[in-house]
Amino acid sequence: MPDDVAALSRRSLMMAGGATLVGLGSAAAQGASGSGVPGPERPVDTGKVENGKVTFPNWRGPSDRPSAPPPAPLPPGERIGFAVVGLGRLSLEEILPAFGECRKARPVALMSGSPEKAKAVAAQHGIKPEAVYGYDGWDALARNPEVKAVYIVTPNALHRDQVIAAAGAGKHVLCEKPMASSAAEARAMIDACAKADVKLMIAYRCQYEPYNREVVRLVRSAKYGKVKLIEATNTQTMSLPEQWRMKKALAGGGALPDIGLYCLNGVRALMGEEPVSVQAQIHSPDDPLYREVEETVAFTLRFPSGALALCSTSYGAHETRSITVQAEGGAIQLQNAFAYQGQRLFLNHREGKAEAKEERVLGEKNQFALEIDHFATCLLENRTPRTPGEEGLQDQILMEAIYEAARTGTTVALKPPERIVGKGDGKGEAQAKDASGKALDLTRGPEPEDAG
Numbered sequence: 404m405p406d407d408v409a410a411l412s413r414r415s416l417m418m419a420g421g422a423t424l425v426g427l428g429s430a431a432a433q434g435a436s437g438s439g440v441p442g443p444e445r446p447v448d449t450g451k452v453e454n455g456k457v458t459f460p461n462w463r464g465p466s467d468r469p470s471a472p473p474p475a476p477l478p479p480g481e482r483i484g485f486a487v488v489g490l491g492r493l494s495l496e497e498i499l500p501a502f503g504e505c506r507k508a509r510p511v512a513l514m515s516g517s518p519e520k521a522k523a524v525a526a527q528h529g530i531k532p533e534a535v536y537g538y539d540g541w542d543a544l545a546r547n548p549e550v551k552a553v554y555i556v557t558p559n560a561l562h563r564d565q566v567i568a569a570a571g572a573g574k575h576v577l578c579e580k581p582m583a584s585s586a587a588e589a590r591a592m593i594d595a596c597a598k599a600d601v602k603l604m605i606a607y608r609c610q611y612e613p614y615n616r617e618v619v620r621l622v623r624s625a626k627y628g629k630v631k632l633i634e635a636t637n638t639q640t641m642s643l644p645e646q647w648r649m650k651k652a653l654a655g656g657g658a659l660p661d662i663g664l665y666c667l668n669g670v671r672a673l674m675g676e677e678p679v680s681v682q683a684q685i686h687s688p689d690d691p692l693y694r695e696v697e698e699t700v701a702f703t704l705r706f707p708s709g710a711l712a713l714c715s716t717s718y719g720a721h722e723t724r725s726i727t728v729q730a731e732g733g734a735i736q737l738q739n740a741f742a743y744q745g746q747r748l749f750l751n752h753r754e755g756k757a758e759a760k761e762e763r764v765l766g767e768k769n770q771f772a773l774e775i776d777h778f779a780t781c782l783l784e785n786r787t788p789r790t791p792g793e794e795g796l797q798d799q800i801l802m803e804a805i806y807e808a809a810r811t812g813t814t815v816a817l818k819p820p821e822r823i824v825g826k827g828d829g830k831g832e833a834q835a836k837d838a839s840g841k842a843l844d845l846t847r848g849p850e851p852e853d854a855g
């Protein structure tokens with residue numbers, strides 16, 4: 404690069420108390436006349452605007468992956484305003500930072516039981532002091548026109564009352580998983596949101612994460628033929644007896660609803676079918692830590708297609724978060740499947756006389772930002788979320804069946820979902836079907852949009 408061009412690409416021009424970016428092209432160049440860059444050495448800005456989005460031609464050779472298009476966020480005033488309810492670790496470490504990567508959503512309010520913490524967090528994220536509420540502040544939040552939706556991020560036992568309060572305030576609701584402490588609570592939440600004519604989505608982030616979606620695509624495409632076995636494991640270790648997850652009154656259960664739910668929901672999302680029976684075992688050591696909740700759960704789901712899903716979860720085993728799919732013609736393994744980042748996807752199959760092991764590398768994206776933006780899209784376009792309340796209710800029903808199977812030592816037969824989701828939202832999305840024409844994804848809305 405000539406020295407004068409290099410100097411131009413590094414230059415920052417400070418004007419009127421702000422900063423002007425010099426160069427918005429793929430080569431950090433303006434390409435404007437009078438730039439001071441001589442003749443043929445002048446960089447060219449190749450960006451074009453189409454439908455309000457900037458696009459660039461692919462500059463890479465055919466052997467390399469093309470780069471993703473530039474982000475195209477909505478102007479801040481057009482993004483859906485969210486109130487984050489609950490300021491624990493998940494909110495502060497993952498969800499609030501994820502809003503910085505959102506294109507269609509922004510945080511505009513907080514609700515917390517700790518005024519001091521809420522004040523500090525509001526200042527960090529540019530939220531107005533008057534938009535900070537205690538847990539008794541639903542009436543005041545209802546009068547805040549900037550808040551269009553709330554994200555419930557509190558212990559499971561609080562979800563029902565907070566979702567019902569949010570619906571009563573006329574706000575759409577994104578609720579963390581597990582949806583509730585029981586199927587009865589989940590039904591009440593769905594009914595309250597339907598009565599208030601607000602949308603309800605459950606935050607199953609993995610259903611929006613690119614690697615998990617790619618595994619679903621591979622399974623549904625029958626790339627390796629019929630699925631025979633799925634192994635799903637989600638384990639970690641716990642140490643604080645006073646942590647709310649160890650209190651049944653707040654958590655509803657132990658490893659199963661907290662982290663085992665990822666296995667349950669993950670295999671259901673892969674297959675698109677609903678299981679027809681379950682067997683299960685539960686074990687907890689003689690340890691005060693597990694006085695109220697279980698440590699380890701293993702359960703087996705049988706699907707109508709004949710596939711078996713072997714799922715295991717524990718609060719007492721070293722961290723492992725994986726899904727492996729064994730099909731007729733190959734195997735799919737997703738490491739760190741349920742983690743916040745670090746997913747690795749491997750495909751095993753025959754290649755001539757050899758066994759090939761291929762790693763498929765995708766662009767990593769913030770799955771919290773993806774799920775939040777999906778809900779924002781659903782509000783902007785009046786669409787049904789991919790993971791609505793019916794999806795959360797079905798998991799609550801199945802978890803109750805898993806506990807029953809473990810308690811009785813019997814195989815528990817499962818019924819079809821009691822509430823299903825119609826796809827008639829005016830967008831023309833077709834109902835997913837298997838090879839025999841049987842409907843899939845009965846408790847899910849249309850596929851989420853690609854984030855680019």
